[in-house]
Amino acid sequence: MTMDEMKLIGYWSSPLALRIEWSLKLKGIDYEYVEETEPRKSPLIAKYNPIKKQIPVLVHDEKPIPESLIVLEHLDEISTDQNKLLPEDPYERARARFWAKFVTPVLVGSFSKQGEELEGAVKEAGEALRTLEQALGGKRFFGGDDVGFVDVAAGWFAYWVPIMEDILGLKIIDEKEAPALKKWFGEFLDLPCVKERLPAREKLVSHLRDLRKARMSG
């Protein structure tokens, strides 16, 4: 769709990098994927994201754009009317941005906690997911009939929530409490562009287990 040079610097287990990859694929934009082995220390990240020193970064014609939601906005601005992630109506755009911001910290809190603190964080994550259930309403996707900004922003929950439940040994959300969200989990994971860029489950589980152990002792 574009002749510009697009390079995504990501890390295989990063849901924020996945947001960008899914968007690029949905929009049919060609890109080169660059895997960072040391996301926080690499010379590439020092060059392209010296302020935050984080992946993901989209490098568009050698111009670096960090922050996944800002990248999604950028991709929407440079793409044609087809496959826009944000809706057209200004109020609906504001709502989509609100939800995308809302979902970003969910799950993060529970990751390095244990005992009562963990239970509190899991309860909070569950509440956030029930709120999303309401936001989804009767729609197929948050974007309506098609995948939109909030779907791409929150899509990683579909894969990560059951995995986190396994790792933590706690239920984050009961299927009965969020039937629409669970249905959406299935629909989202079934999208070809999503399916082809998910990390292998076992590898991710073992990586997240190690990460959790390291954070709790650190």
Place this chain on the structure above:
Amino acid sequence: MTMDEMKLIGYWSSPLALRIEWSLKLKGIDYEYVEETEPRKSPLIAKYNPIKKQIPVLVHDEKPIPESLIVLEHLDEISTDQNKLLPEDPYERARARFWAKFVTPVLVGSFSKQGEELEGAVKEAGEALRTLEQALGGKRFFGGDDVGFVDVAAGWFAYWVPIMEDILGLKIIDEKEAPALKKWFGEFLDLPCVKERLPAREKLVSHLRDLRKARMSG
């Protein structure tokens, strides 16, 4: 400029509400200001921002939009080409969004800390401000010759930083380290639309002192 009904629900000491007021004034949009006496508990907030229960909220034709940066985007989308806050170039827009996100948590960290933790937080805030000094470069405003998205997002520093230094009894940034930023502090505070909507210094100092005391003991 617009015949729509605009209502801003704010709180006098909220820099996030000020961001929105400054933007409305810069754009010449008429609005009604509604002061919340109990920002987190009021029926108005329960109605207009039930998810986050926070001010500020812009209510545009009875449709509520929370989150100050999202409101700024909204105001830009509904306004004519005059007085746009975001630049036109897609890459420059992404940069402006990056800096606006970057500045939001600065200062917050130092607010409820003391001792070594406070010193660490103040040092971090100082580093963030030195980074902003670089970002400002030789420009008058972050937006160039005119006030833009980042100016409105970060403008409260111009008033709050010296006040926070007084309250904490610590220097956050030395004038010599950030001459451009200090000059920008002065230029920004001198804008008519900014000047007319700043809280009285003494009232703010006393409010922030009380708040800090309450947070530290809480």
